Amino acid sequence: MKLYETLAAELAQSIQDGVLRMGDRLPSVRQASTSRAVSPSTVFQAYYLLEARGLIRARERSGYYVAGAAQKLPPEPEQASQPDEASSPVDISERVFEVLESAKMRDLVPFGSAFPSPLLFPMARLARAMASSVQQLDPWSAVDDLTPGNPQLRRQIALRYLADGLHIHSDEIVITNGALDALNLCLGAVTRPGDAVLVESPTFYAALQALERNSLHAIEVPTHPREGIDLAALARAIERHQPKACWLMSTFQNPLGSLMPDEKKRDLVKLLTQHEIPLIEDDVYGELYFGDKRPMPAKAYDSKGLVMHCSSFSKCLAPGYRVGWAAPGRFTRAVARHKLTTTLAASAPAQAALATYLEKGGYDKHLRQLRHTLSVQQTLFMEAIARYFPPGTQATRPKGGYFLWLELPAEVNALELHRQALALGISIAPGPIFSAHHGFTNCIRLNYGHAWDERSETALATLGALVQKMV
């Protein structure tokens, strides 16, 4: 255990023992450094760690305070969803667009947004990487380095897999226009119109839109708000519907934020492999963990090349660049060919810029800062929800990402709440857009990936009051 971890552990014990109580001010960094005979940076690191764990809170220009105890947070939902387990065609895209398009204005409070604040990204460093790489771009690369994509970038991605313990050769990586493209290409590679596809319940609306566009049927599988898809229900659905693919997010699921435990991921892959069902794994939030290490994707347990792992740089680094990738196992060639006949390739300058940025180092440092910021913002959000929302409100407590999923009292109509909030300048993502059966009528997804400030606090108070009125 490092020095700052020891210090953090001691302070955490003091908080747990009630020696330090909610609202107490911690010693200043200078005081603590002197009294404990450690460097100021050790104290800082300890405080950061405690802050990341939600135990203490920084207030601007006045130091650190002990945060509210756990009982001040809204309770977590404990029940897995209970979707209609039939297989059905999807007809939801129109509704999703209605909601998304209404929430597009920049001056809204962006609780409904799908992206974290772009101000959290190293735009200037990326711009420098872009400027230097584009000037060195080999003209022939523009016509030669089509799909599967820039070799340097694929190598950097393979190296990151390796650092996480996954052996994926750069030849097994196909660069795409963001993760959404990767997911769509994987879906196209393993399904034909009329096929049935397993999804979580609730699930990412773009997955439902992809099924609808490709005339596929959705089978919504019960999903637990903390531990992800229900494997027993999944097994039943496989027997009943002979699905051709499963599309899910095993880590920090959108919208629940659920994280499947390692063992469950392993069992998931085992079950699907027994039935030869390809898994399309959307892992765009995997890097945004608040714990000690990156949760393994289900891909880590794939021995038969049946898991198609998809991710991108859009949620962690460079949203507008539209660069993602698929590691589609045995379907690599099919996915690459699919890419060639749809959009040909991802943008060459964007690929080169990301390769340059990754080669120079600094991505991991940026990610550490980003995770810290998001974890602090989650705590602030949770506390405010506890303050402003009526009893009966439940909120997931994700261990990463930037979404909260709220189950509001049963009488709340999330679509109506969305309309009322919009009229007051606040966007939210209402539950029904996350289900082919238009369920989750009393649920909403909130984005805490934007700076916490007075405006957010006021907006959450307003939202809480709207909910209160509906109860």
Place this chain on the structure above:
Amino acid sequence: MKLYETLAAELAQSIQDGVLRMGDRLPSVRQASTSRAVSPSTVFQAYYLLEARGLIRARERSGYYVAGAAQKLPPEPEQASQPDEASSPVDISERVFEVLESAKMRDLVPFGSAFPSPLLFPMARLARAMASSVQQLDPWSAVDDLTPGNPQLRRQIALRYLADGLHIHSDEIVITNGALDALNLCLGAVTRPGDAVLVESPTFYAALQALERNSLHAIEVPTHPREGIDLAALARAIERHQPKACWLMSTFQNPLGSLMPDEKKRDLVKLLTQHEIPLIEDDVYGELYFGDKRPMPAKAYDSKGLVMHCSSFSKCLAPGYRVGWAAPGRFTRAVARHKLTTTLAASAPAQAALATYLEKGGYDKHLRQLRHTLSVQQTLFMEAIARYFPPGTQATRPKGGYFLWLELPAEVNALELHRQALALGISIAPGPIFSAHHGFTNCIRLNYGHAWDERSETALATLGALVQKMV
């Protein structure tokens, strides 16, 4: 008539009159400037013009010579194609990939390539535009300026339409990942699996691949090598098959190079409009005309919003950037939504860079140079084909673009020729990849968009000898 045009006309007359004969050396620029009392730049312009028309030829470091006369060029094919006019599912993608993947190596003579040489593009100026625009990129644009795309870029495209006499508002433009994405999105917006789609014969292989991927049926319509699709045959096919869309290139068709006369384009739109059939118009070569003005797209005759005009910067300016667009008329909203659910948006830095480049001016100057280069290279190619290919060889004489279509003697097997040429380091595009029915067995497409040099000359001689052996 400008001074240089007068001078060019006089010289052309001398060539026609036989005063100057094939192989004769023209006076040096200095001599002509002195003897005619005009500026050297006037002489240069006159010589360029004659070169563009194929009447004279530059030889490196030794001046200009009178080129071969017209009878030295291979004859043009005069018959429209006669495809099987049935509607049929498409099964060609595998063969197309076999051919394309085998021809990917950089050290091949790239007669089979789909792209002109990237050395013809202003890469350095583009890189500067990219470097300056990315550093000014508004971070919020990355999450806000998704589809329909960068407003400045859409405005620049609308201005270019306007300069050509087309009134298309920037709100009717959707930025895409190159034209292929635009075409696929348009196809997706107006068809469902099982529908029939009208295409030319021969047609661009990616159109066939798109039909195959979407489980659509192809109706191949007879097409004339100079004037494009046969309207009487088109009318018959409409009556017989009730197609849901027509996908074609009215200007410099790939692979024929055919250009539909204005009146025929107008009649095409009229015919399709009568039957409410959307036209997906692929116009990626429209800017590469050798004549006085840009040929109007069929879109110019569209009064009902049924023509979906698709183009890009990939063939004229920035191949690797993957930025194109659709102007889909009444389907604009459907196409934009389709884009949002497949790849979300095109790369923001690439869009911003192109907007900056276009705002600064210089695109038209670049295009003039590019057209001149391509037109000269076409003549050089044609002459070499006349020299090296056996009698019975016919070649189209496109008025723009960078493809020639060769009809070789009937006994030539283009796929076998492709294999033999490949073994000798030369790529070609064999006719059968341009037809759902695997026709055009004795045809090939050649790319003349790469610098003409000894290597090209030798490669054409080799190719001619291979053909000779098959006859």
